[in-house]
Amino acid sequence: MDGDGRPEMTDDEATVTAADIARIAGVGRAAVSNWRRRYADFPEPVGGTASSPTFSLKEIEEWLRLQGKVQALPLRERAWQQIRAATDDLRLGEAVAEAAELLCGKGTPRLVPQQAVELLKEYREQSGEEAVRFLLDRYAEVHSRRLAETPPEVAEFMARLAGPGVRTVLDPACGLGILLSAMKGVEHAYGQEIEEALARIAKIRLDLTGIPGEVRAGDSLRDDAWPDLLVDAVVCHPPFNERNWGYDELVHSPRWEYGLPPKTESELAWVQHALSHLVPGGLALLLLPAVVAARRSGRRIRSNLLRRGALQAVIGLSAKTVGGTGLPVHIWILRKPADDGPPPSRVLMAEAEPGTFDEVIEVWREFQADREREIDRPGLCRTVPVIELVDDAVDVTPGRYVGAQEVSASDFPAIRERLLRGLKRTIELIPEAVPGGGRTMPLVTVSELERIGALEMVQAGRFEIDGTGQPVITDQDLLSGSRPRGQTSPEGRIRLRPGDVVVAVRGGELAARVIRESGLLLGPRLTLLRPDPAHLDADFLAGFLQATAAVAGTPSGIGRFDPRRSQVPRLPLEEQRRYGEAFRRIAEFGDQLREIEQAAHRALVSIALGFVTGTLTPPPGRGSA
Structure with missing residues (x-):
C-alpha cells in the first residue's frame, strides 16, 4: 500500500479493455476482435466478462511490440491506462480531475495510483501543460457519446459575439469548460456543472487558459450556486430535450418572467435562467436545438421575449458544424432589458458556417450599434420586424427569413458567360476510363x-x-x-x-x-x-x-x-501514379461541378427575374409555330 493506505497498482496489475487496446494501437475495435481470432498467442483475458473482457496491460504491450503494431507504449498512454484501470467508468472523471489537479500542484492522491502520478510528472517534465491537456482531451474522447461538447470553433464564435467588453461571465451548465475557456480577457468567470468531476475539470481548463474563475458543482435550475450573481454575459450549451429538469418543483420560481416553461421546453427554462443572471443590458448566448425556435408549446414565451426586446438575434448553424447530435442548432442572443429606450422593433436572423463567422460578427456589431437598422444580405442575414414574427406560430427559425443570395437581371450576361466558360472547362475535366475486365487487385x-x-x-x-x-x-x-x-x-x-x-x-x-x-x-x-x-x-x-x-x-x-x-x-509505383493522376483529375472534376452548380443556380434566378420584371425577354423567332 502507498502512504494513504491505497493498494499500489503496478504495470503487472493494470488492465485494459478492447477499446483501450484499439486506442493504443490506433485501430478500430473490430481489428482487436480479429486479432483475438487470428492470433493464437494473443493474450488471454484476465478479468471482465465474456462480452467485455479485460487484459493485462503488460501482456498486451509486449504482444503489440512483438507483432510490430507499436514500437513502445508512449509514456502518456502508460499513465492513462494506470488511471483508467484504477477505477470504473462512473468514477473515471474523478480520477482524471484528481490527476490533472496533481499535475497542477493541487490536492493529494486518493484514486490515482502513485505509479501513475510519477509517470504523469515525468510526462509533464517533457511536455509541460500539454500533459494536463492530454488528460482532459482523452477523458472527453472516452466519454464523447455521453458528453455534449461545444466544438471549439463554435465556442470561439459565441465568445466573439459576446463582445470584447465583457468583464464577468457565467456558464450555468459548463460541462468540460470549453465555452468558459473561450471567454479570454474576462476579469472573472463563474461556472456551475451538475457533475462534481466535470466541475473540477472545467476549473482546471480555466486555469490552463489563464482565466480567473470559480466553478461549483450542482443543478443550476434546482439549486443555483450563484443565486445573487449578476454578470455582463452568460454563455451556455445546456442539455437538449431534458424532461426531468425540475418543472414540478420550480413552478413558482421568480425566474419565469416571460412565462412558465412547459415540461417539454427545458431549453426555455435555461433561457430565462440565463436572463435572470444578467446586469441590465447584459447579453446571454445559448446554443439550442433548432426545434426550440418553432415548437408550438413554447410560442407564448417566444412571443414575450420578442415583444419585450429580450430576444435580439437567432443564428442558424448546420448539423455538420456542430456534429454529435446530428441536429441543426441555433445560437440565441438575448439582452436583459434596460431603461435605455423602447424595445427594438427588429431581430437579427442569420445563417452561419465557419467561413462566414467573421461576416456575421461584423453584422451583429452593426445591429448592436443601431437596433432599428434595416439589414438585408441575402444568403447571410436579415433584420426582421418583430411584428412579422409574432404571428400564430411565433417561428424564429432563421431559414424562414434569410433569403437566397441576391442576383439581379442585369447580371445575367456576365453570369451566362462565366457559366459557358465553366461548362467548357467541365467538359475538358470529364474523367476517362476503359473497361478493366473485372480483375481483382491484391x-x-x-x-x-x-x-x-x-x-x-x-x-x-x-x-x-x-x-x-x-x-x-x-x-x-x-x-x-x-x-x-x-x-x-x-x-x-x-x-x-x-x-x-x-x-x-x-x-x-x-x-x-x-x-x-x-x-x-x-x-x-x-x-x-x-x-x-x-x-x-x-x-x-x-x-x-x-x-x-x-x-x-x-x-x-x-x-x-x-x-x-x-x-x-x-501496385507498382508507376501503376500507382497512373491511378493517382486519374484520382487527381476526378477531384478537380468534383470541384468544378460544385462551381457549375452555383453558377447555374445564379443564372436561373437572374434570367427568371429578368423575365418577370421585363428587363429581359426571350430571343425573337423562337417558340413560334
Missing part, C-alpha cells in the same frame, strides 16, 4: 504500409483552435472543399508538408485531401498519412481511401471508418 492495409515504412500515420487529438499563429486545416475545410480559414498556435502541433494526405470523418461523411501547399497545421481529430514518395503515390492513396468510404455506403459505416484498416491495391 490489397494491402494502411496498417501494413505503416509497418513496412511506406508511410507514417499520425492521428491528431482534441485541442482548441485559439485563433492565433499559423493556418490550420480542419474537418470543416476538408468536408466543404474550402481553403483553411482558422489559425492556431504552432506549439505542440503537427506541421503538414506538400504531399501529405489528411483524412476527416464527421457526420457520416469522409474526405481525404492531398496537401499541395506549405505552412499548414493539422487540425483536431484529423488523421495524417505521410507516404514515402519512393514507395507510395499520395493521390493514389487519397483516391482509394475516398473510394473505400463510398463502398461503406451508409453514414454509420463511414462513421466507423478506420484508416489503418482501410485497404488499397498493392
Whole structure:
C-alpha cells in the first residue's frame, strides 16, 4: 500500500479493455476482435466478462511490440491506462480531475495510483501543460457519446459575439469548460456543472487558459450556486430535450418572467435562467436545438421575449458544424432589458458556417450599434420586424427569413458567360476510363504500409483552435472543399508538408485531401498519412481511401471508418501514379461541378427575374409555330 493506505497498482496489475487496446494501437475495435481470432498467442483475458473482457496491460504491450503494431507504449498512454484501470467508468472523471489537479500542484492522491502520478510528472517534465491537456482531451474522447461538447470553433464564435467588453461571465451548465475557456480577457468567470468531476475539470481548463474563475458543482435550475450573481454575459450549451429538469418543483420560481416553461421546453427554462443572471443590458448566448425556435408549446414565451426586446438575434448553424447530435442548432442572443429606450422593433436572423463567422460578427456589431437598422444580405442575414414574427406560430427559425443570395437581371450576361466558360472547362475535366475486365487487385492495409515504412500515420487529438499563429486545416475545410480559414498556435502541433494526405470523418461523411501547399497545421481529430514518395503515390492513396468510404455506403459505416484498416491495391509505383493522376483529375472534376452548380443556380434566378420584371425577354423567332 502507498502512504494513504491505497493498494499500489503496478504495470503487472493494470488492465485494459478492447477499446483501450484499439486506442493504443490506433485501430478500430473490430481489428482487436480479429486479432483475438487470428492470433493464437494473443493474450488471454484476465478479468471482465465474456462480452467485455479485460487484459493485462503488460501482456498486451509486449504482444503489440512483438507483432510490430507499436514500437513502445508512449509514456502518456502508460499513465492513462494506470488511471483508467484504477477505477470504473462512473468514477473515471474523478480520477482524471484528481490527476490533472496533481499535475497542477493541487490536492493529494486518493484514486490515482502513485505509479501513475510519477509517470504523469515525468510526462509533464517533457511536455509541460500539454500533459494536463492530454488528460482532459482523452477523458472527453472516452466519454464523447455521453458528453455534449461545444466544438471549439463554435465556442470561439459565441465568445466573439459576446463582445470584447465583457468583464464577468457565467456558464450555468459548463460541462468540460470549453465555452468558459473561450471567454479570454474576462476579469472573472463563474461556472456551475451538475457533475462534481466535470466541475473540477472545467476549473482546471480555466486555469490552463489563464482565466480567473470559480466553478461549483450542482443543478443550476434546482439549486443555483450563484443565486445573487449578476454578470455582463452568460454563455451556455445546456442539455437538449431534458424532461426531468425540475418543472414540478420550480413552478413558482421568480425566474419565469416571460412565462412558465412547459415540461417539454427545458431549453426555455435555461433561457430565462440565463436572463435572470444578467446586469441590465447584459447579453446571454445559448446554443439550442433548432426545434426550440418553432415548437408550438413554447410560442407564448417566444412571443414575450420578442415583444419585450429580450430576444435580439437567432443564428442558424448546420448539423455538420456542430456534429454529435446530428441536429441543426441555433445560437440565441438575448439582452436583459434596460431603461435605455423602447424595445427594438427588429431581430437579427442569420445563417452561419465557419467561413462566414467573421461576416456575421461584423453584422451583429452593426445591429448592436443601431437596433432599428434595416439589414438585408441575402444568403447571410436579415433584420426582421418583430411584428412579422409574432404571428400564430411565433417561428424564429432563421431559414424562414434569410433569403437566397441576391442576383439581379442585369447580371445575367456576365453570369451566362462565366457559366459557358465553366461548362467548357467541365467538359475538358470529364474523367476517362476503359473497361478493366473485372480483375481483382491484391490489397494491402494502411496498417501494413505503416509497418513496412511506406508511410507514417499520425492521428491528431482534441485541442482548441485559439485563433492565433499559423493556418490550420480542419474537418470543416476538408468536408466543404474550402481553403483553411482558422489559425492556431504552432506549439505542440503537427506541421503538414506538400504531399501529405489528411483524412476527416464527421457526420457520416469522409474526405481525404492531398496537401499541395506549405505552412499548414493539422487540425483536431484529423488523421495524417505521410507516404514515402519512393514507395507510395499520395493521390493514389487519397483516391482509394475516398473510394473505400463510398463502398461503406451508409453514414454509420463511414462513421466507423478506420484508416489503418482501410485497404488499397498493392501496385507498382508507376501503376500507382497512373491511378493517382486519374484520382487527381476526378477531384478537380468534383470541384468544378460544385462551381457549375452555383453558377447555374445564379443564372436561373437572374434570367427568371429578368423575365418577370421585363428587363429581359426571350430571343425573337423562337417558340413560334
